[in-house]
Amino acid sequence: MQLDERALREQVTVQLKYKSRNPVIGYLTDRFLRAIVHVVEEVSPPTILDVGCGEGIVATVLTRQFPDVGYFGCDIHEPSVRLAASAPGGKARFLLGDAVRLPFPDRSFELVICSETLEHLRDYRGALAELVRVSAGTVLITVPHEPFWRLGNILRGKYLRSLGNTPEHVNHWTRRGITALVSSCFERIQVRPVFPWVFVICWKDG
Numbered sequence: 001m002q003l004d005e006r007a008l009r010e011q012v013t014v015q016l017k018y019k020s021r022n023p024v025i026g027y028l029t030d031r032f033l034r035a036i037v038h039v040v041e042e043v044s045p046p047t048i049l050d051v052g053c054g055e056g057i058v059a060t061v062l063t064r065q066f067p068d069v070g071y072f073g074c075d076i077h078e079p080s081v082r083l084a085a086s087a088p089g090g091k092a093r094f095l096l097g098d099a100v101r102l103p104f105p106d107r108s109f110e111l112v113i114c115s116e117t118l119e120h121l122r123d124y125r126g127a128l129a130e131l132v133r134v135s136a137g138t139v140l141i142t143v144p145h146e147p148f149w150r151l152g153n154i155l156r157g158k159y160l161r162s163l164g165n166t167p168e169h170v171n172h173w174t175r176r177g178i179t180a181l182v183s184s185c186f187e188r189i190q191v192r193p194v195f196p197w198v199f200v201i202c203w204k205d206g
Contacts, residue, residue, distance in 0.1 A: 028196065033061050035194045036115065036140070039201060040066060043138050045110035049074065051099050051131065052117030056084025059092045067091065072109070074102065100126035107136040115142040116197075119169045128185050132204065139202040141182060146172045148196045173198070 040048070040062060046069065053059055053073030063071050074097040075081050085094040097103045099114070100123050112135045118124045131139050150164030150172075159165055165172070173181070175198050179191050186202035193199075 032142075032194055032197060033058070035192070035199060036113070036142075037061065037065055039140050039199070040069075040111065043111050045138070046070060047109045047111070048072065049102075049104065049109040049112045049134060051097075051102065051112060051114045051127070052076075052120070053084055053094065054080050054116075056080075056087055056092065056094065058113065058115060059084060059094075060087055063092050072104075074099075100130055102130045102134050104134045106133050108134050110136050110138065112139045114139065116144075119143050119171045119173070122170055124171055124181075128182070132185055135204055137204060139186070139204075141178075141200045141202065142194070142197050143171075143173050143178055143200075144169065145193065145196050145198045146174055152196050 036058060048062065048069055048071050050058055050062075050071070050073040053075045054077070056073060059071060059073050062069070071092040073081070073084055073092055073094040075084070075094070076096065076098050078096055081094050081096055084092070095103065099117060099121060112131050114127070114131055118127060118141065121127050131141070144166075149166070153159050153164035153166065159167065175191065175193065178198055178200060179189070182189055182200045182202055187205040188203040190201045191198060192201070
């Protein structure tokens with residue numbers, strides 16, 4: 001599969017994001033990915049759906065760590081899906097799909113991951129409803145922890161004109177705010193701060 005010029009530029013951007021030479025950013029990113037691995041170890045799911053999988057960074061980590069898990073990635077951005085699917089030796093399956101209209105039956109996946117996605121969606125409540133629908137048990141949601149995310153950007157000299165807000169972020173949650181939102185959709189939740197993110201592990205009963 002050949003990648004167009006735009007996709008190649010995006011691949012470079014992803015590499016810079018997840019393999020930064022800045023030791024602090026590198027440490028935080030590594031801790032973020034290890035925290036996701038830890039959740040998967042705890043849940044031990046036979047199937048995973050990654051909603052908003054992007055270019056497949058999380059997929060690459062998890063399919064290497066858990067090669068026997070049935071892994072599906074879904075994203076609305078076609079170049080990102082092609083990038084994810086082009087990873088050599090990958091066993092994950094990737095497809096186009098909207099987070100508010102997921103192309104899967106009810107209760108299809110033991111673990112649903114929605115990482116760094118809800119902050120980009122105007123219809124985040126619709127996406128939450130879909131996460132509940134396709135989950136057979138556990139959902140992991142991660143979002144930037146505000147206001148610390150913005151402060152971190154400012155300290156790095158990024159997005160100063162927008163007071164540190166990442167341009168693509170249309171929603172901003174404190175730990176209390178995301179806890180209240182997710183609690184309205186699931187029977188049980190557990191909140192884990194993984195600075196500068198918030199991890200919310202959610203369970204459906206029955």
